[in-house]
Every structure is written in structure tokens, then in C-alpha cells.
Amino acid sequence: MIAHLLSAADLDAATATRVLDTAGEMAGVADREVKKLPTLRGRTVVNLFYEDSTRTRTSFEVAAKRLSADVINFSARGSSVSKGESLKDTALTLQAMGADAVVIRHMASGAPHRLARWIDGSVINAGDGTHEHPTQALLDAYTMRSRLGRLAGLHVVIVGDVLHSRVARSNVHLLHTLGAKVTLVAPPTLLPVGVGSWPAAVSYDLDSALSDADVVMMLRVQRERLAGGSAAARDTFFPSDREYSRRYGLDDARLRRMPAHAIVMHPGPMNRGVEITAEVADSPRSTIVEQVGNGVSVRMAVLYLMLGGL
Amino acid sequence: MAHPQTTKTILTAADISRTIDRIAHQILEKTEGARDAVLLGIPTRGFPLARRLAGRIATFEDVPIPVGVLDVTLYRDDLRMRAARAIGKTQIPPAGIDGRLVILVDDVLFSGRTVRAALDALGDLGRPRAVQLAVLVDRGHRELPIRADYVGKNIPTSLVESVRVRLSETDGADEVQLYPGTDTSAAPATGAAERRVVA
Numbered sequence: 131m132i133a134h135l136l137s138a139a140d141l142d143a144a145t146a147t148r149v150l151d152t153a154g155e156m157a158g159v160a161d162r163e164v165k166k167l168p169t170l171r172g173r174t175v176v177n178l179f180y181e182d183s184t185r186t187r188t189s190f191e192v193a194a195k196r197l198s199a200d201v202i203n204f205s206a207r208g209s210s211v212s213k214g215e216s217l218k219d220t221a222l223t224l225q226a227m228g229a230d231a232v233v234i235r236h237m238a239s240g241a242p243h244r245l246a247r248w249i250d251g252s253v254i255n256a257g258d259g260t261h262e263h264p265t266q267a268l269l270d271a272y273t274m275r276s277r278l279g280r281l282a283g284l285h286v287v288i289v290g291d292v293l294h295s296r297v298a299r300s301n302v303h304l305l306h307t308l309g310a311k312v313t314l315v316a317p318p319t320l321l322p323v324g325v326g327s328w329p330a331a332v333s334y335d336l337d338s339a340l341s342d343a344d345v346v347m348m349l350r351v352q353r354e355r356l357a358g359g360s361a362a363a364r365d366t367f368f369p370s371d372r373e374y375s376r377r378y379g380l381d382d383a384r385l386r387r388m389p390a391h392a393i394v395m396h397p398g399p400m401n402r403g404v405e406i407t408a409e410v411a412d413s414p415r416s417t418i419v420e421q422v423g424n425g426v427s428v429r430m431a432v433l434y435l436m437l438g439g440l
Numbered sequence: 441m442a443h444p445q446t447t448k449t450i451l452t453a454a455d456i457s458r459t460i461d462r463i464a465h466q467i468l469e470k471t472e473g474a475r476d477a478v479l480l481g482i483p484t485r486g487f488p489l490a491r492r493l494a495g496r497i498a499t500f501e502d503v504p505i506p507v508g509v510l511d512v513t514l515y516r517d518d519l520r521m522r523a524a525r526a527i528g529k530t531q532i533p534p535a536g537i538d539g540r541l542v543i544l545v546d547d548v549l550f551s552g553r554t555v556r557a558a559l560d561a562l563g564d565l566g567r568p569r570a571v572q573l574a575v576l577v578d579r580g581h582r583e584l585p586i587r588a589d590y591v592g593k594n595i596p597t598s599l600v601e602s603v604r605v606r607l608s609e610t611d612g613a614d615e616v617q618l619y620p621g622t623d624t625s626a627a628p629a630t631g632a633a634e635r636r637v638v639a
Binding site for chain 1: 514520521522523528530560
């Protein structure tokens with residue numbers, strides 16, 4: 131059904147809905163005595179991670195193993211990549227080893243697109259540079275749908291470092307496809323050039339966006355991407371963490387101003403005390419832990435729909 | 441062996457109703473009251489059949505029988521022969537299946553491969569005391585050593601014929617038909633949009 135999953139923008143509404151519905155059935159496996167299905171027995175999934183990631187890599191690994199696929203973890207550190215091997219050569223090596231699917235995270239935007247042209251297997255983008263992270267958007271949509279019952283007509287407010295966020299980019303595309311309305315809230319320095327052409331509204335003021343939000347999604351302040359991560363470089367984006375959290379952080383007072391049914395999301399890992407306070411992160415309206423569990427179900431669905439058929 | 445040139449009705453709505461009544465009686469007889477039985481229907485039409493059977497058993501002997509639905513798509517042995525199929529719902533009654541008599545219910549017994557997949561799925565869900573099989577129609581042509589404990593009607597068929605079971609819950613009317621041609625309608629529909637390649 132899906133050859134590669136490179137961008138959330140490639141998914142039409144029917145395909146995305148099918149992934150979410152399939153994930154709903156996969157979720158039942160987590161509650162069973164035997165948390166395993168024989169469906170992908172004999173298939174090989176390679177996790178090719180050029181960037182550090184615990185949550186996404188583990189999530190894909192658990193998802194593939196629950197479907198009985200063989201999983202090979204290939205991280206850049208301590209491999210031939212650290213000896214200077216190119217992405218293409220690594221790809222051809224994996225191909226020769228018989229990978230049916232390659233899950234790739236890479237610091238360069240577009241790397242999964244290149245990879246998809248070099249290998250026969252399916253390629254799943256697990257985050258490329260500041261570009262896209264489609265399975266995160268799918269698991270976020272799944273979480274919204276299971277908490278709020280629908281996606282069409284929801285107002286989703288995405289707050290924070292939109293400039294460097296592949297999560298925001300993928301979410302904007304997918305939520306737009308599925309009929310939700312998105313508002314991006316960020317300081318002007320953390321919005322990308324051309325954001326006006328995205329299918330989303332843009333605001334610099336968090337407080338005015340909260341009152342009619344169904345979902346408030348906080349983005350991580352990506353210290354490692356803010357121009358090398360030094361405090362001095364960070365200052366070119368915003369004056370201080372303190373000022374950032376005053377204007378764009380979600381605290382208890384702001385949570386109380388949100389509609390009673392509205393939920394709080396965060397893709398993790400969180401900077402508690404910067405974009406989100408501990409009370410909000412731990413409140414019952416936060417779906418942050420739920421998102422992790424849903425991530426496994428959604429990735430099982432994606433792997434099944436890619437590798438489970440012909 | 442019959443080779444109908446056109447579609448032929450094998451069971452009418454009244455026949456189906458009588459058949460279900462008989463299977464309900466047979467279950468009660470063979471299981472001595474069906475006290476620890478659980479009926480699990482295999483989608484799509486096994487589930488409404490399981491519900492009807494449980495309803496009849498409750499009428500005859502006032503025994504409440506838990507009914508569930510067991511999707512076997514992820515356990516099939518022919519997944520790689522077509523595009524990825526849609527997954528159906530699985531819902532096991534809250535009391536579970538451990539130590540109970542599980543009666544699998546399906547509309548048509550043919551190659552036996554669906555039942556094989558269902559047995560594998562059951563093994564991952566728990567450990568029933570015993571497993572039995574009830575089908576509305578047995579059309580023969582088994583490819584595995586599997587037989588049904590309760591059969592509504594044996595219909596001798598050729599491999600170039602198909603059996604179509606229609607039930608009011610899923611198809612708006614009750615009827616079993618035999619028609620020429622190999623079956624495609626019994627398979628879960630995979631629309632053109634679902635086969636579309638995303639790259």
C-alpha cells in the first residue's frame with residue numbers, strides 16, 4: 131500500500147486514516163498475554179540512525195519485534211560511518227544484507243529521499259534534519275483522535291521552535307490533510323522563511339491562541355540545533371530561557387485558560403521548566419506518556435501496511 | 441457434482457434460521473449445557489452468526505454465552521500474495537478464554553486455512569480448555585487436516601464455483617447462494633486507493 135514513508139505530505143486522507151485505524155487494532159496487542167504477532171516473520175527491518183534517539187529508535191524496534199520482524203540496529207557511532215563511509219555505500223551494504231525496510235534518521239534534510247532511490251526496500255523517514263518526521267505526526271494524530279474522538283474541525287495550536295522542528299512540519303501537513311485547523315505560535319526568530327505559505331495560521335502571541343484550542347502541542351527548545359547550542363548563539367533566537375518560558379512556555383495559569391476538554395501534547399524529550407512546567411507535564415490533561423505507547427501502535431501499523439502485503 | 445450455469449439459492453432466510461436453531465441445540469447437547477462456552481466469530485460474517493447462536497442458546501436454555509470477535513488477518517499464511525489487507529476488529533469477552541470451551545464460528549469452511557490462522561491467534565490470546573468449530577456451510581476442498589464440529593449444511597462444490605453467504609446484519613438479507621466463477625467477493629476489499637504507491 132505504501133512504498134516509502136518520506137513525508138507526511140505524501141499521505142492522502144484515506145491512507146492516513148487507514149494507518150490510524152490499523153494502529154487502533156494494533157494497540158490491542160500491548161494488552162495481550164503474548165505481545166507478538168507472526169505477521170512479519172522473515173522480514174528484516176534496519177534502524178539506521180545517524181542522530182541520537184532513544185524514543186524513536188526503541189519505538190520502531192519494539193514495533194518491528196511485536197510483528198516478528200528481525201531488527202538490526204545500525205547507529206552511526208561505532209560503525210563504518212564513523213570511519214567516513216558515505217550514506218550511499220552504507221545503503222548498498224544494507225541492501226546486500228537483505229533489508230526489507232530501512233528506518234532512517236539523519237541530520238541532513240532530504241537524506242531519506244536519496245536513500246529511497248538507492249535501495250529496493252521501503253524507506254521510513256524517522257526524522258531528517260529540520261524537515262519531516264511523519265510517524266510522529268501520525269502518532270500525534272492518533273493520540274488526538276483517541277482522546278477527542280475526531281480530527282476534522284479540531285483547532286491545534288503548535289507552540290515553540292517551529293524553525294527547527296520536523297515535528298511541526300509533519301504535523302501541519304498531516305493535520306491539514308485530515309481536516310484540522312493549525313495555528314503556529316512562536317517568536318518571529320523561530321519561524322521559518324516562507325511559513326506564510328504553509329496551510330496554517332501564524333501568531334506571535336500564545337495567550338490569544340489558547341482560548342479556543344482543542345490541542346496545545348509544545349515543541350522542544352532544541353538547544354543542540356540553536357546554532358551550535360552555545361548560550362551566546364542561543365541569544366540570537368531569544369534573550370533567555372526565562373523570557374522564553376514567560377512568553378511561550380505552558381504553565382498552570384495558561385492551562386487553566388484553555389477549554390476544559392483541551393489536551394496538552396509534547397513530542398519529547400521535554401525541557402521541564404522551559405517550554406512546559408512540571409505541573410502541566412504531569413497533569414491528567416497531558417498526553418505525553420500516552421504518545422509514547424501510541425507511537426508503538428502507529429509504527430506497527432506503518433510497518434504492517436508497508437511490509438505485510440505483496 | 442453440481443455445475444450451475446447461473447446463481448442458485450442453496451439456503452433461504454427460513455433455512456438459515458432453522459439451521460442456526462439446530463446448531464444451537466447441537467451445541468447444547470454436545471457440550472452438556474454450554475456452561476463454560478465462549479463463541480468467537482471470525483469476521484466478517486462469523487460474528488453475526490455467533491451472536492445469533494448465542495441468542496438462540498439463551499432462548500432455549502437461558503444460558504448466557506459470551507460472544508467475541510477474532511480477526512485472523514495478521515495470522516494468515518497468504519499475506520504476501522496480495523497488497524496489505526485491512527485488519528478487522530478483535531474483541532475477546534472480558535472473562536477471557538483461559539480454561540473455557542471456545543467455539544469458533546465462521547460462515548464458510550473451505551480450505552481450512554482461516555481456521556488454522558484462528559487457532560494460531562487463539563494460542564497467543566490464552567489457553568482454552570478445548571476449541572470447537574461451527575460453520576454455516578461446509579463446501580469441502582480442505583487443504584489442511586481440519587474439520588467442523590457443527591455444520592449447518594454440506595454443499596458439494598467444484599473449485600470453479602463460489603459460495604456467497606449473505607446475512608441481514610452485513611448484507612441486508614439472509615441467503616446462501618452458489619454461483620459460477622472463483623470467489624473474489626469473500627476477500628476483504630482492497631480499493632484502488634489503498635494500493636496507491638506513496639513515494
